[in-house]
Amino acid sequence: MRIELFCEITGMKEGTVGYNIIQVLKNPEFADLKSYELAEKVAELYGQETTAASVVWHINYFRVKKATAIAENNLELANAYTVVERSFLKNKECN
Secondary structure, three states: OOHHHHHHHHOOOOOOHHHHHHHHHOOHHHOOOOHHHHHHHHHHHHOOOOOHHHHHHHHHHHHHHHHHHHHOOOHHHHHHOOOOOOHHHHOOOOO
């Protein structure tokens, strides 16, 4: 999805910490990283400090927004809110 369209649909601003967290969460290369490792990856790639709790919050927020979009049959919005499934969430391990 184009960055401009993603920002328009989600209301996120390019370059913000939240936006950069989502870019990391959408990257399948990082699917097996734990939440604290994802926070470190955001710092490494974008030079922005964040926390594991913030990463988990964004995952949960996007899950809720995606479910709402699916319920409303809005597939474009559901696609915008899709992130790569995280193994640590499947196992309910959030450290």
